Amino acid sequence: MHALDSARLDSIRRPAIMYSDGVGDTLLSLPTLRALSRLLRGRAVFIGSQCSLKIINAEGIAAELVVRSRDPRETARLLKACDLLLSVDPGEPPDYAGEIINVLRPALSVGWPANHKISLAQNNQVHFADEVFQAASFFDRSLRVESFAEPPRLGVRELDFAISVAQQWKGYRCCVVHCETSAVKMWPIGFFRRLLDVVLSRFRDMIVLVVGTGSHYLDDIPHGNRVISCEGLTLSKSMALVGCADAFIGVDSSMLHVADMFLVPAIGLFGPTDPARWGCRFTQHEHIRAHGGALNMLSVEEVAARVFTFLGKIGFANKYTNLA
Structure with missing residues (x-):
């Protein structure tokens, strides 16, 4: 576990996770989202498109689902509160996450844009699934993407x-x-x-x-x-x-x-x-x-x-x- 954040995870009450929510990108992000849900003990609120949230809902890894609005302030209103914001998308426009941070003032935010309190390293030379998995391995370096790459759950x-x-x-x-x-x-x-x-x-x-x-x-x-x-x-x-x-x-x-x-x-x-x-x-x-x-x-x-x-x-x- 990352020394900076291991003590904080158990105290987080309402973590929120945004991700790249096209269907293909959601599937590529699933190993990361599963790992984060396990680290956060199923307390995470997931923010995404209606279509992608159906995939997340089938996984059973979310405490709550919030449909993402084009307006980040509207998304913040729907989210209501969060004490940890995870932006699991290397291509996230910085102004979108920035607006949510400005409105909700989470104690900690982690993601790729520089306006997060903790910024992850861009590396578009590796597979998208591996780059995204940095959001999970940041908290626990022993985690491997292959361990969370089982098929998407279906009914x-x-x-x-x-x-x-x-x-x-x-x-x-x-x-x-x-x-x-x-x-x-x-x-x-x-x-x-x-x-x-x-x-x-x-x-x-x-x-x-x-x-x-x-x-x-x-x-x-x-x-x-x-x-x-x-x-x-x-x-x-x-x-x-x-x-x-x-x-x-x-x-x-x-x-x-x-x-x-x-x-x-x-x-x-x-x-x-x-x-x-x-x-x-x-x-x-x-x-x-x-x-x-x-x-x-x-x-x-x-x-x-x-x-x-x-x-x-x-x-x-x-x-x-x-x-x-």
């Missing part, structure tokens, strides 16, 4: 749904595909169609489940009878399908992080973002990055070759059966 209903889907395809290997994210990080949909057709023609014991919010018609290919659209499901049901998969192929998005935490072997396609920082951290993986950062310059042939090699390594080639 019985979501798990039963995923199991029921899997049971319909006994004898087949299941690959979940997620092709949507922000425009600059997307691989062209036409490329995805061609890739899936090539992969399905090679691995005839494979089915593909497509998750996401929109409809991308990836079954519009010759082998499309083994492509099942699961698009439009809730986030938690999509996560459950990823968790039950044998492999995952996708872009830099939240579902790649879900695969990572469920230890599903994953292939991630990257353009402008750095896979060393935003890719898989815990599972077997293959990161394929477009030369120059433009994903439309990443050819189907290059990706297919890397996919074949990776799937062979994890046992797909050895389990080939001529089912279809």
